[in-house]
Amino acid sequence: MKMVLLELLNKVHFTFDDIKNLLSFRSKEDIDMLRDFAYQVMKQNVGETVYLRGLIEFSNICINDCYYCGIRKSNHKVKRYTLDKEEIYEAAKWCAEQGFGSLVLQSGERNDEQFIDFVEDIIIKIKLSTKSEKLPSGLGITLCVGEQTKETYQRFFNAGAHRYLLRIETSSPVLFKKIHPDFQLYERRMEALKNLKEIGFQVGTGIMIGIPGQTIDDLANDILFFKKMDIDMLGMGPYIIHSDTPMNVYYQEYTERKREIYELALKVIAVTRIVLKDVNIASTTALQAMYPMGREAGLMFGANVIMPMLTPTHVRNDYQLYNGKPCIDEFTSDCFECVQQRIESTGRKVGKDEYGDSRHYFNNRHLNEYGYLLSPE
C-alpha cells in the first residue's frame, strides 16, 4: 500500500483522479505521509522560510451579500467603520518597523469613486512612508478589496500594490450560486481574476473548504482550477459558520463536521502544494480559529505565508467574517516576536524584512519585466 501511495505522490502531472485519491487519504499513517511529502515539495520549490503579511482590515463596509459572511451588507447588527488614513499609516509604519516586509490591505467591497481614490491614496502614501534601507521600495502591498473594473485595478497597480487576493471561494459555478445572491456573478469574478493577471499583479485566490454540499470532486476541481488559472498565491481555509448569516441553518451539520472540515482543509493545503509546487500558500487565521495551533499545522502541511492581524483593536470585533475569529482583543498578540516564536516552534525561520513574493510568478512570467521593481533586495 505504501508503495502505491508513494507512486501517486511522486507523479509529475496529476489528473483529476490522482488529486481525488490524494484528498481521500484517511488513515493517520497516510495523512502523515501526505503531510511530509507536501513539506518536502515545499522545501524544494519555495524553501522553508515563512513570509509575513501584516493584515489591516481598514473597512467593513460592503456592497455584497455573500450568504456565509458576517459583514454582508444585510447584517444590520454590524457596526460599520472605515479607519482614518492616519490610523492606517500608523499601522503600516508599525508593520514595517516590526520587520513584516509586506502588508495586506483588506476591506469589504465598494466600487464608488471616493473609495477608489481612498485606496489609491493609501497605497501611494504607505509605499513612500515605509521606505528604508531594509525596504528600499517600501512595504510590499497586497490588496484585497474585491471585484473592481480593469481600470481601477490598473490604478491600484500603478499606485504600488503588486499582489491582489480575490477568492473564488469555489470553482464550481453551481456551488458558487448557492452561496451568493443572484447579483453576484461567477462570470464577473472570473473576469476580474483574468484582468488582474493581464495587468501584472501576483494573483491570489482561494476557497472555503467544507461548504455544505461541497464534495471531494469539487475540491479536486478547485485544485485543477488554480493550475489552469496559473494562480500565484492561495489562501484556503475551513468554512466556519457565522450565526448572523443565512447559512446558520447548517449549524448542526457544521458542528458535527468540524473536525473533519479542519482535517480536510489541511489535506487540501498539502495536495495543492504537491500539485502546484512553487506557489505561495497562506496558513489562514480560519485554521487557528478552529484549533489554537491550526496555523502552525498549516505550515507543516506545506503553507509558507502567515498574515498576522494588525487591525487596530477598537474595530477588530467588527470585522468578523465568521464566528470565533482569534486575536480580536489584543493588539500585541500578533507582534513580530510572538509570530516568530510560533513559527520557529515548527522548526521554520521567518523572512524578516522580506517581500516573500510568489516564486511561481517569477518562474513563469515576469522576472525580467518586473523583477527589479518588486524585489526589495
Ligand code: SF4
Ligand atoms: S465575503 Fe467579502 S464581498 Fe462577501 S459580503 Fe463578506 S466582505 Fe463582502
